[in-house]
Amino acid sequence: MTFSTNSAAEVTTPATGKVVLITGITGQDGAYLAEFLLKKGYVVHGIKRRASLFNTDRIDHLYQDPHVSNRNFVLHYGDLTDSTNLIRIIQQVQPDEIYNLAAMSHVAVSFETPEYTANADGIGTLRILEAIRILGLEKKTRFYQASTSELYGLVQEIPQKESTPFYPRSPYAVAKMYAYWITINYREAYGLYACNGILFNHESPLRGETFVTRKITRALARIKLGLQDTLYLGNLDSLRDWGHARDYVEMQWLMLQQESAEDFVIATGVQYSVRQFVDAAARELGIEISWQGQGVEETGTDQNGRVIVRVDPRYFRPTEVETLLGDPTKAKEKLGWTPRTSFDELVAEMVREDLKSAERDELVKKNGYAAFDYHE
Numbered sequence: 001m002t003f004s005t006n007s008a009a010e011v012t013t014p015a016t017g018k019v020v021l022i023t024g025i026t027g028q029d030g031a032y033l034a035e036f037l038l039k040k041g042y043v044v045h046g047i048k049r050r051a052s053l054f055n056t057d058r059i060d061h062l063y064q065d066p067h068v069s070n071r072n073f074v075l076h077y078g079d080l081t082d083s084t085n086l087i088r089i090i091q092q093v094q095p096d097e098i099y100n101l102a103a104m105s106h107v108a109v110s111f112e113t114p115e116y117t118a119n120a121d122g123i124g125t126l127r128i129l130e131a132i133r134i135l136g137l138e139k140k141t142r143f144y145q146a147s148t149s150e151l152y153g154l155v156q157e158i159p160q161k162e163s164t165p166f167y168p169r170s171p172y173a174v175a176k177m178y179a180y181w182i183t184i185n186y187r188e189a190y191g192l193y194a195c196n197g198i199l200f201n202h203e204s205p206l207r208g209e210t211f212v213t214r215k216i217t218r219a220l221a222r223i224k225l226g227l228q229d230t231l232y233l234g235n236l237d238s239l240r241d242w243g244h245a246r247d248y249v250e251m252q253w254l255m256l257q258q259e260s261a262e263d264f265v266i267a268t269g270v271q272y273s274v275r276q277f278v279d280a281a282a283r284e285l286g287i288e289i290s291w292q293g294q295g296v297e298e299t300g301t302d303q304n305g306r307v308i309v310r311v312d313p314r315y316f317r318p319t320e321v322e323t324l325l326g327d328p329t330k331a332k333e334k335l336g337w338t339p340r341t342s343f344d345e346l347v348a349e350m351v352r353e354d355l356k357s358a359e360r361d362e363l364v365k366k367n368g369y370a371a372f373d374y375h376e
């Protein structure tokens with residue numbers, strides 16, 4: 001499904017409700033947030049990038065025919081690396097709230113593309129803040145910045161809370177650190193309602209396939225159906241605090257509804273290793289994994305003696321974030337927010353959805369068409 005670009009006349013069509021602009025609307029959080037805000041009666045505008053293939057799968061169910069007037073869901077072509085484009089879109093949309101979710105969000109990839117990551121994730125945030133200022137929207141437009149637990153990096157305190165010192169460990173985290181501080185600076189210098197959500201890892205069936213949780217649920221579902229032999233992973237000992245994206249976008253909205261702008265840690269307060277995530281996902285599929293060996297030699301074997309998990313050093317990072325565990329006390333107290341989905345429910349939902357798509361691929365294969373495979 002495609003989306004048209006928008007003329008100024010189309011996007012200024014009067015509509016009821018507040019108007020929001022979401023960057024990164026085609027991503028995991030963008031899709032959940034757009035749906036959440038539409039249900040709340042907002043008019044939702046989103047920025048999507050031009051791509052050579054359709055890249056709107058996650059939001060196709062929200063699509064509205066561009067020929068219909070009074071749409072409450074409108075997409076604009078744009079990019080965080082393009083200041084004039086951002087200024088023009090913000091000028092047209094005149095948003096009450098901006099959610100800056102767009103980013104080159106893959107930590108491992110940021111080591112390969114550090115300059116681009118700094119440009120999009122760091123300076124991109126500055127471009128939006130400057131656009132708000134240039135357009136004189138400081139008093140009208142509230143700004144949410146998608147900050148990250150990756151800022152804690154080499155952790156200085158366990159669990160991590162708003163006051164825990166940062167020690168970023170990747171080009172991604174360093175770029176996000178700039179974005180974090182420039183958001184605070186614009187709040188203090190120009191009185192903008194601008195805040196950081198310091199979100200710990202959050203996952204869902206919409207999670208990108210190369211992040212570890214989705215890579216695991218997708219691969220194990222395919223292994224279960226005989227579409228794939230092996231799941232290759234990097235650091236199995238890495239510890240993360242995993243929540244559900246659907247719960248976390250609600251908090252992003254809540255942060256913009258307060259009397260004054262503040263920064264919040266959003267996390268579950270519970271931590272698991274990558275290996276434990278593999279075990280939990282495998283159990284959902286009736287697979288019991290036993291682990292043998294250490295380091296790069298470590299393997300996971302199923303109850304039939306097949307080695308289905310192996311370590312591949314290509315997935316190690318030059319500098320790793322070994323352990324993250326958030327303390328969401330402030331969000332609980334001030335926003336009244338608690339995560340609704342448990343770790344087991346999250347894993348079960350992701351496995352269920354990946355099993356469904358593996359079953360579709362199995363059908364295609366059985367009917368003589370090859371189902372492709374990849375191991376990123």
Ligand code: NDP
Pocket residue numbers: 023024025026027028029030047048049051055078079080081100101102103104105106120146147148149198199200201202203208
């Ligand atoms: P995704 O990777 O799923 O989505 C990222 C979005 O940003 C996509 O829509 C992508 O477009 C878009 N994007 C990337 N680069 C640009 C660019 N240069 N200009 C415009 N748009 C761009 O990330 P999530 O939804 O998981 O995360 C949302 C935000 O929250 C990100 O900023 C991420 O860094 C941050 N975050 C995420 C956490 C998580 O666990 N999910 C935790 C903490 C922070 P396209 O679809 O075309 O690629």
Ligand code: GDR
Pocket residue numbers: 105106107108147148149150199200201202210211212213215232233234235236238239240274315316317320321322376
């Ligand atoms: P992260 O998520 O780096 O925490 O960033 P990711 O799922 O990529 O990695 C989590 C941990 O798992 C280890 N790991 C692997 N990771 C990937 N991707 N692939 C593997 O094969 C693999 N094997 C082990 C990693 O080394 C790491 O320790 C996510 C992103 O959403 C960021 O944008 C966000 O800011 C942070 O979460 C909070």
